[in-house]
Structures are given as C-alpha cells and as structure tokens.
Amino acid sequence: MVRTHRATIQDVAVLSGLSICTVSRALRNLPNVSERAQQQVAGAAAKLGYKASAAASRLAGGSTGQVAIVAPTATAWFFAQAVEAAEEVFGDSGYHTVLISLRNKASVRREFFADLANLAQRVDGLLLLNIDLAPGEVEALEASGLATASVGMVNVPWDNVGIDDEHAAWQATQHLLGLGHWDLAVLSSNEHPVVTETPRFRGFRRALDEHHLTVHPDLVVGAGPSIDDGRRAMTELIARGARPTAVFAHCDEAAFGALTALRDHGLSVPKNVSVIGIDNHPMSGFLGLSTVAQPVADQGAFAANLLCERLLNTENPHQPSNHLLDTKLIERKTTRHKR
Amino acid sequence: MVRTHRATIQDVAVLSGLSICTVSRALRNLPNVSERAQQQVAGAAAKLGYKASAAASRLAGGSTGQVAIVAPTATAWFFAQAVEAAEEVFGDSGYHTVLISLRNKASVRREFFADLANLAQRVDGLLLLNIDLAPGEVEALEASGLATASVGMVNVPWDNVGIDDEHAAWQATQHLLGLGHWDLAVLSSNEHPVVTETPRFRGFRRALDEHHLTVHPDLVVGAGPSIDDGRRAMTELIARGARPTAVFAHCDEAAFGALTALRDHGLSVPKNVSVIGIDNHPMSGFLGLSTVAQPVADQGAFAANLLCERLLNTENPHQPSNHLLDTKLIERKTTRHKR
C-alpha cells in the first residue's frame, strides 16, 4: 500500500464508518466502545497501518509514548546493561526511550532538574538509575507529574528495584575481615558529594564496626564506576602512603582499576593486597576478581516493567514498592588470608 | 517565578508586544525580523522561561528537537562510549536523544525499518552506529526524509565517521603474520549475516593473501562484541579441533572472551596462542592485550556534530563526507613470535 502521507485518525474514522471520537477511544481501549466498533476500528487501523501522531496526541493532552532513562553516566558497565534491558521492556510496551546521561557533571545534573518541566511534556515517565537525590529533588520530580520508577535508590516515593547495597558492601567487607585483614582501604562511589554517605560505604563501615575497627580517613577515596577512575583512586591512595592489606571497591570496574594501579606499583594481588568489588562483571571471572554478584539487566527490566505498569494502568495504580534482589559473594583469586 | 502552566508563545507575544507570528520567527532566527523585535522577544522569552512545546511545534510542521541513535546493541563497550559522546553533543545543541538498540535481533531490526515513517515524526535526525545495511535499506532511510549521519559505515550517501576497518584488521593480522604465525583463526563480527563479508574480515583476508595464505573456513567463527560471545566463539573453534597459533578477534571484548576460553582449555597466551583485538579497551592495558587502537568517543562526537550541523543549517547543507580516523597498532603481551 502506497501512501503519500501517513494515515490520520480521520482516515481510520472514514474507513471504519465511525466518528473520530469513537476511533480515538477505541484505539486507546477506553470504556464505552462496543465490541463491534472496537473490531471495526482495529481492522481499519491495521489496514491503513495507522499509528497515532505522537505530537498531535501529546498536544491534545494525551501521552507522548516516550519515557526517559536518566543515568549518572551511560558508559559504565552497570548502566549500559540496565539501560539496554529497560529499553527493551519499554520498546515492547510501545514506548520510545529518551536517554539522558548526567555525565557525572554537576552542571548537567542541575540542568536536568531545571528542565524537568519541559521534559515532562516530552515523556510520560522517568526511570532513574542510581541518582543520588539532594533535598528538594524528590519534590521537584513529583511536581513534574511524571510517573517515576528507579533502580538502586533508597527512600523514594515510587517503585524502586535494587539490591541491598549496604548488605552487599557488608558481605564484601566481611569477607575481607574474615580473611584476617584489618587495614582496609575503600574505593567509594563518588556519586554522592560526600563519599562516606553512600549505602555501600555504610555497609563497609558497619562491617568494620562489628569488628570494633574504625575507618581510617586516609584509606578512603572516591572513584567513579570506571576502570580509569579506579586506577586513579588507587594510585592516589598509594601516593598518600597508604598501605592497606585489602581493598574494597564499590564496583568491579573500579576494582579492575585498582588492580591495574596495584600492579603498576609492584604490589601483587593477592599476595600483598586482596581486592574485592561488587557486580560480577563478565571480566571478573577471567581476572579471578572476588566480588559480590548482583543481577543487573534484571534490575533495569524489572523497574522498567513497574513503570510501564504504572503508565498503562493509570486508573488504579499500585502502591509504590521497593524490591531488593539478592546478591551473592563470589570468592575468587584476588582475596586471600592475610599472611 | 511561579507559574501554574508553562508559558506559551502567546504569553511571550503579549509580553513583548508583538504578534505570535513574529515571536515564532524571532525564536527560530528566521529572516524578516528586526533587530529590535528580536531583542524584545528574546527578553520576554527569557523572563518567562519560555520553551516551545515540542509537540505543538512538531504538529505544526516544525522540528521535534530530538534525534535518534540507533545501535546494534547498547551494551558493548564501543557503543556505550559512542552513544554517550554523541548524546553529549546532541544535548549541547539542544536535542534530546532517543536510544534505539537493535539488540542484535533480526526481528527488532526489521521492526525498526518498518517503523521508520513513524519514527520520522518523532525525531529530526538519525545517527546510525555500525548498522550493516541490506539492499534497499539506504533507500528506506532516505525515503524517511530524516537527516542522517553514521559511525563506522561504508558507501553511504550521508556523513560518516569511522576508521578504516579493513586497514585496522590488516594491521592486526599483519602483526600476527609478521610474528611468523600462519595458522590464524578469526573471530569475525556477526553483524553481517555472512561473517566473511565484513570490512574487518576483508582486511584479515587481504593480509593473508599478501602472504599467499588462504583463509581456512574451520578457523573462522562469528562473534558479537561481547566477552561472552568471544568466549563462546573461541570455545566452538576449539571444539571443532582447530588449533591456530594465533587469533585475531574483531574487537577487544571478543578477544577477552577468547582469552578466557583459551585458558579454560589449558592453552597459554602467548606461549601457545597469540591473540590480538581491535579497540584498545581500558582493560586491554591491564591484560596486556595487543590491539589496534581506535578513537571511540571521538567518532561518536564527530558524527553527532556533523548531524547537528546538517540539522541546524538546512538552507545550504554541506556535501556528505566520509571521515576516517587513525588507528594504531599496540603491541603488548598477548602476541609473540611463533616458536
């Protein structure tokens, strides 16, 4: 079928012998449409290959058919995995995905929140990935009127899927402590301005507390979720003169970077230093990196599903819920008992 | 300033004392607007925090303020890097980015092309990342009327940025041959249905040709750009009974997978087998993987810039051009002379 222009709702109305209004309702599965009308409209729409114009729909007060995924950075392994998994779910539900990377930059982040009102007229929903919210930002998000769901966030008034970050970090740290290490360094996420206020850092600290150990500030350093950042952070630690016998990195990529820096400085793992991360990155097996495994694509897909559910079923929305998926310690070769 | 609703063009018109039409023209920098009007409109718009409604603009025949990035998969390192770099450029030019991952699935890919006409009313432009086009698809793309640019494609009638893939593969293969290897296996990209028809495979074959060597079909296997795929492919090769003395992987992630599989089977690198990839992934340095380095973020950013230029300057568009960035062989520890 050759058409110069896209079919409009008008075309569908004519072909189905019904009014535009009925067609509109039928297409969106609204009530007050007879079985017969429904069929006719569906038939006509299919025959014409009709798809509603997102712009017109939106302008008239309807939906945009788009959702935005907001990530602190899109390059890190975790986010790339989660984004793709979510994008798949959204696509299957008929939504297009707008990707917004905050690029770990405060200015971009600020711009995002300032522009929320405009974004709200472009997308129907928001999937936030590990965005560390400052006071007032929850309110800003709610004020935008956008349906929201998130991955890896805490205490938010919308659906969230994640792992128990504090517990995961505790598992990793506990493993190190169990091996007799007590001079522990930590490569903490720099997502939060204060690196000692992230859930994973808290888990680290709690494990130390339980062993009546305290966190030494010189052994704490911030690092983003990348190999380069991990390397930089570990290098800084070493330059400071820190000589931990074990290192807990907040994610595997940072751990890889730590491994690199350690080797750069002639320190052997696990002989001189034990290293553990969180993620179970595909490379971790090969490198023998001990880690705490978490399901990644599952989290993105799960959260995306919750968002879709909310979007598709607006009349009786479900209660916001928080889903924590399991993590599992995987002991490999980068951790060993302190000599 | 508190507003119940977003400011509309009408508000700007009233505040600036001009008509809606003039405001519209002024805002889009169209000709026939006096300096004075321009200033007043700009002032009023700024004061109101006005941003045009994308939906209304689009519906009336204007632009959408969005571009789509289409990638074979969004999880591979290369694509994640390129996507973020491009997203940054688009964002800086005022465009939102729609991410479309084909997920390496034929059905999704088909759906994408079938839906092009609809996509065309959602976005102004398309950035294609390494999409291997089948006959007729260029025409479909052109028919959509979307401004297009690409990364890593060949013979396309729009701006393209990439590396000389054939040359890069030749460099890698030549390196292996120069070390005395002649039983070469290749993990070829499975982007194309026929793995022996990709530019990198051609480069591989050309290098062999130059040494009067032929490609042995048993030593060719397809693999996606991921560690798991590389591992699977190498495992298959070994299961076939293939015993190459060197392996060329089409990308570093596939090479990492090969390294994994090789070790699984007790084969030592580079003692028994040499391995080389293409990319210079951040992990390659640590692993000592020999590779052919390519600029990745640069390609995404460059192509995005070309697309923006085309979008922003429609009256006198530049000629489509093809930009090839340099690649460089990096010899590390996974390749050594054949004993």
Add this chain to the structure above:
DNA sequence: GACAAAATTGTAAGCGCTTACACTTTTGGC
C-alpha cells in the same frame, strides 16, 4: 516629497489528536 520595492509585522488557517458534553441507542426492572 512621491512612489515602488523591500523589509517587517499581523491575521488566520490548520497540523492530528483528546475530551467535555450533547445526543442516540440499548438494557433492565416492573
């Protein structure tokens, strides 16, 4: 200064949808 041409500005008609409200048909209780 007068007049045509050029530059600027305004009017109004949509773009393709959603939705309030009016109208028509069907349903069910007695």
Add this chain to the structure above:
DNA sequence: GCCAAAAGTGTAAGCGCTTACAATTTTGTC
C-alpha cells in the same frame, strides 16, 4: 410494553505551534 438508567456515539472546541498570505512600515531613488 414503558420508562429511567446505562451504554454507545457524535459534535465541536481546543492544545500551542508554523506558515501562507495580507497588511503595514521602512527604505531607496529620482
């Protein structure tokens, strides 16, 4: 069967822009 309520359908008014085209002002020339 009758009538009110419920269910189904249609009418028409926008949503906030862009853009022909008409109207007005400015500019330049003789």
